[in-house]
Amino acid sequence: MAVAPEITTEGIYVGGTWRPARSGETFTDFDPATRQPLAEVARGTAEDVDEAVAAARAAFGPWSRRSPSERGDLLRRWAALIREHAEELAALESQDVGKPLSAGRLNLMIATGNLEYGAGLADKVMGATLPSRSPEHTGFTWREPWGVCAAVLAWNVPAIMFCSGVAPALAVGNTIVVKPSEMAPLVTLAIARLADEAGMPPGVLNVVPGLGPEAGTALTGHPGVDHVSFVGSAATGRAVMKAAAENLVPVRLELGGKSPNVVFADADLDRAIPIIVDSICENAGQNCYAGSRLLVEAPIYDEVLQRVAEHMATLRLGPWDADLDMGPLINQAQYDRVLGYVEGAKSEGARPVTDAGAAEEAGPGWFVKPTLFDDVDASMRIAREEVFGPVLAAQRFSGLREALDLVDAVDYGLLVSVWTNDLSRALQMARDVRSGQVSINEFANSAILGLPFNVAKRSGFQHGGGYSVINELTHEKAVTIQLDPR
Numbered sequence: 001m002a003v004a005p006e007i008t009t010e011g012i013y014v015g016g017t018w019r020p021a022r023s024g025e026t027f028t029d030f031d032p033a034t035r036q037p038l039a040e041v042a043r044g045t046a047e048d049v050d051e052a053v054a055a056a057r058a059a060f061g062p063w064s065r066r067s068p069s070e071r072g073d074l075l076r077r078w079a080a081l082i083r084e085h086a087e088e089l090a091a092l093e094s095q096d097v098g099k100p101l102s103a104g105r106l107n108l109m110i111a112t113g114n115l116e117y118g119a120g121l122a123d124k125v126m127g128a129t130l131p132s133r134s135p136e137h138t139g140f141t142w143r144e145p146w147g148v149c150a151a152v153l154a155w156n157v158p159a160i161m162f163c164s165g166v167a168p169a170l171a172v173g174n175t176i177v178v179k180p181s182e183m184a185p186l187v188t189l190a191i192a193r194l195a196d197e198a199g200m201p202p203g204v205l206n207v208v209p210g211l212g213p214e215a216g217t218a219l220t221g222h223p224g225v226d227h228v229s230f231v232g233s234a235a236t237g238r239a240v241m242k243a244a245a246e247n248l249v250p251v252r253l254e255l256g257g258k259s260p261n262v263v264f265a266d267a268d269l270d271r272a273i274p275i276i277v278d279s280i281c282e283n284a285g286q287n288c289y290a291g292s293r294l295l296v297e298a299p300i301y302d303e304v305l306q307r308v309a310e311h312m313a314t315l316r317l318g319p320w321d322a323d324l325d326m327g328p329l330i331n332q333a334q335y336d337r338v339l340g341y342v343e344g345a346k347s348e349g350a351r352p353v354t355d356a357g358a359a360e361e362a363g364p365g366w367f368v369k370p371t372l373f374d375d376v377d378a379s380m381r382i383a384r385e386e387v388f389g390p391v392l393a394a395q396r397f398s399g400l401r402e403a404l405d406l407v408d409a410v411d412y413g414l415l416v417s418v419w420t421n422d423l424s425r426a427l428q429m430a431r432d433v434r435s436g437q438v439s440i441n442e443f444a445n446s447a448i449l450g451l452p453f454n455v456a457k458r459s460g461f462q463h464g465g466g467y468s469v470i471n472e473l474t475h476e477k478a479v480t481i482q483l484d485p486r
């Protein structure tokens with residue numbers, strides 16, 4: 001598929017205008033299925049970020065004073081345009097990230113739903129009336145937008161991250177500057193074009209594609225920004241938090257994960273096995289919530305491993321437009337990293353149960369075979385670190401206590417999926433695990449509207465999505481009044 005050059009080389013969207021980077025430079029975006037260049041994209045730098053922040057500041061007053069329903073209506077018009085163009089956008093995301101087309105379609109559907117949900121928050125920003133010790137005093141709170149928000153995003157589900165981040169921020173009256181990831185910026189730029197078409201006032205939404213150490217650092221460290229949100233790796237999250245600390249502004253971090261599927265002996269394996277495999281192979285394992293650990297109760301351990309390995313062996317790998325089960329990894333660095341983890345696991349003593357390594361037969365892209373490891377010890381790197389690839393580490397447990405200890409043995413706390421038909425045990429697990437999200441007899445539900453994308457431990461903090469994101473994207477002002485005693 002050819003990508004229209006104007007959406008990429010003129011990819012800086014600032015103050016309602018599309019233009020090239022001030023430096024005139026571009027960076028190359030690659031097609032993961034062919035390893036060939038896909039597009040040249042405007043390479044925003046500090047100068048572009050300065051202009052974007054200034055445009056967002058100028059737009060903030062008028063935008064925040066617009067009626068909430070007007071803000072919501074505009075976001076809904078934008079969502080309607082995305083729905084109209086969903087098929088082209090799904091293809092763009094699929095090719096740029098390397099995921100099968102049907103996964104791109106699903107992502108676009110979720111992204112649009114999240115945009116509409118965010119639009120619905122516009123007229124639901126409420127404060128509280130406060131009890132008073134004295135009849136002569138009354139008090140209440142207002143919730144007000146922060147001002148200029150900055151969002152620096154990862155590449156794996158770009159449409160979802162963009163829509164879910166931007167919609168609530170704008171709905172409650174903020175303006176925003178977004179830096180999409182340089183690994184897969186195309187769908188974000190195309191969706192932003194539709195915002196323009198929907199009538200987005202100049203400066204309310206600004207998009208500056210570019211590299212992390214250039215546009216990313218410039219934006220997260222910009223003194224004109226009032227709130228920073230970041231989606232990406234823990235290592236970068238640390239740098240972003242330091243930059244926000246310099247400016248003393250609030251920061252929301254959505255970082256990595258090492259999510260387990262915890263399978264008890266009474267689980268319905270016919271339902272569980274395909275979902276467990278999908279949880280680590282969807283997007284070639286490049287999801288923050290990927291089910292990268294398989295914790296199985298001892299009596300069914302061998303059976304589960306055998307069935308997971310058999311199911312993995314049925315997966316078909318190929319480019320996005322072949323629309324098979326799994327695509328390639330995003331780039332050479334990620335490919336080397338994942339293969340490095342596979343080799344490292346072997347040398348640490350883990351045993352691959354499936355055929356492990358590069359999948360050259362799938363095509364010239366960065367394809368890696370889905371891999372299941374047995375004989376994994378809790379101290380091994382594949383048991384503790386985020387691989388961000390289709391690599392699953394299995395460990396055995398006996399009983400609830402041991403399951404909880406294993407779940408908690410990693411730094412991350414994003415999602416825990418529990419498979420059991422014992423309601424009491426499922427709820428005990430849900431209560432006692434340190435995790436932002438828990439799934440019971442399913443994995444990462446996308447059917448629940450407004451499900452907060454919460455994270456715990458080193459997976460980050462602050463509200464991600466759902467209704468409570470209003471509290472994250474506004475600050476509370478307390479107002480008190482002394483009443484005239486006459």
Ligand code: NAD
Pocket residue numbers: 152153154155156157179180181182183210211212213216217220231232233234235236237239240254255256257287288289386388453455459460
């Ligand atoms: P990354 O940390 O390398 O990059 C994320 C973004 O930060 C990119 O836009 C990048 O350009 C920018 N960046 C890089 N260095 C920067 C710096 N010093 N200052 C400011 N910005 C900088 O992560 P990635 O490889 O793009 O994404 C993969 C990671 O994202 C994984 O760890 C994954 O788990 C995580 N992720 C988390 C969620 C979530 O919601 N929790 C969702 C998707 C991905």
